[in-house]
Amino acid sequence: MPRVTPLYSTYRFHSRATEFAGYTMPLMFKGIIQEHLAVRERAGIFDVSHMGRFMVEGRDAERFLNHLVTVDVARAEAGRAQYTFLCHEGGGVMDDLITYKLGSDRFMVVVNAANREKDFEWISRWMAGMDVTLKDVTDDSVLIAVQGPRSADLVKEALGLEVSGIRRFRFVLASYGGLEVVVSRTGYTGEDGFEMAVMGVSLQRPQVGMEMWDALLEKGRRWGVEPCGLGARDTLRIEAGLPLYGNELAQEFTPVEAKLDRFLDMSKFDYIGKPVHERQLKEGTAKTLVGLVCIGNAVPRSHYGVFLGGRQVGFVTSGTFSPILRKGIAMAYVDSNVAKEEKELEVDVRGIKCKAEIHPPPFYDPRRYGWRRTS
Known part of the structure; x- marks a missing residue:
């Protein structure tokens, strides 16, 4: 049962x-396009509590995580959130995740929902001889995301939390309803x-989490804030070019092939x-990830073939209709030489x-949309 x-x-x-x-999750509330545009233009609220949340604690926590993930958590200061990967010995991606450094001996790690059990087992495999503990706190917390240009205003008005000073991929510890909240300037849109992780909320004790959700919706009404489901979350992340595990990322794909080598700290x-990864960065890869914008009314979907002159040169990993462009868009793996030399495919x-x-x-x-917008 879900x-x-x-x-x-x-x-x-x-x-x-x-x-x-x-999990049984909301696909949509009023409609995917309406929710999508609310996030791009105002703000939207997401329940992302299905995402896995682990606590890694102990004297060796920093050294332990640094062996597992591709960024350098030792060089990060407390209060830093880092996007990174768990990879296997062959370089492929076990999962993409975010680490939150509460201190050198205490980290929160947020992983993909579909990989929660697999990641816990993988991380546990490397604990021998380490002064470190690993605890799954997913069922004892909720994770609420507020996304869009009015997000800071909404969080301040609804929750009384001044968050405008938090830098991107930083977090602070706050309190709401007597419970600890990890408030980070992160997101997937x-x-x-x-994104706010409220600790101590569970199916048996949901009240504080429900109060936060209701407060955000109530205060957000005057700005046209909408509750949003997984449908809009997917179209938003594709429009932003953000990868999804199982689509752009998988055990058979490396971060170098996915053009995400900026999250590999080769100085570690x-x-x-x-x-x-070192070899691929030096020698190149046979395939690479590209973005595609359809000419005309077609909407590409996952697994559709990508062709050049009648020859298949790749495949779509994610595709959707873009409410902003009003066109079909996609991400796809294609032959690297094709990506370098061509501008148009089929x-x-x-x-x-x-x-x-x-x-x-x-x-x-x-310049008009996204966290870098200037207008």
């Missing part, structure tokens, strides 16, 4: 549900926003998978070859 989050009862009768990673002494959309231009993400104009 799990539910502690917030489920607040929206179960107001959303259309879907099953994802073993391409927009400015915050070692991490699992580093020799393979996507096989249900048997019809549709032209698509190679376009570096994000797909929207970053």
Whole structure:
């Protein structure tokens, strides 16, 4: 039977549900496009409590994590959140995740919901001889994301938390309803926003989490803030060019192939998978990830073939209709030489070859949308 989050009862009768990673989650509330545009133009609220949350603690916590992940957590200061990867010895991605450095002996790690059990087992494998503990706190906390240009205003007005001074990928510890809250300036939409992990909330004790959700919705009404489901979360992250594990990232793909080598700290002494990444950065890779914008009305989807002159040169990993561009967009793995030399390819959309231009993400104009916006 699918799990539910502690917030489920607040929206179960107001959303259309879907099953994802073993959870019953909201796919949409009023509609994917309406929710998508609310986030781009105002703000949206997401229940992302299905994401796994681990605590890594102990004298060797910093050294232990540094061997497992691709960034250098030792050089980060307390209060820093870092996007990174767990990789296997062959260099492929076990998961992408965010580490939160509470101190050199205490970290929170947020992993993908579908990989929660696998990641816990993988991390546990490397604990021998280390003064470190690993605890899964997913079922004893909730994670609420507020995303969009009005996010800081909404969090301040609804929760009484002054967050405008928090820098991107930084976090602070706060309190709400008597419980500890990790408030980070992070997100999965391409927009400015915050993710708030409320500790001590569970299915048996959901009240504080539900109060936070309701307060955000109530105060956000005057700005047109919307509750958002996984449907809008997916279209937003594709539009921003953000990868999804199981699509752009997997055990058979490396961060170098996914053009995410900026999250590999090659100056570290070692991490699992580093020799393979070093070789790929030096010699190149056979395939690489690109963005595609369709010419015409076609909407590409995962697994559709990508062609050049009648020859298949790749495949779509994620595709959707972009509410901002009003066009079909996609991310795809293609032959690296094709990505270097060509500007236009074709996507096989249900048997019809549709032209698509190679376009570096994000797909929207970053001067008008996203956390870097200037207008």
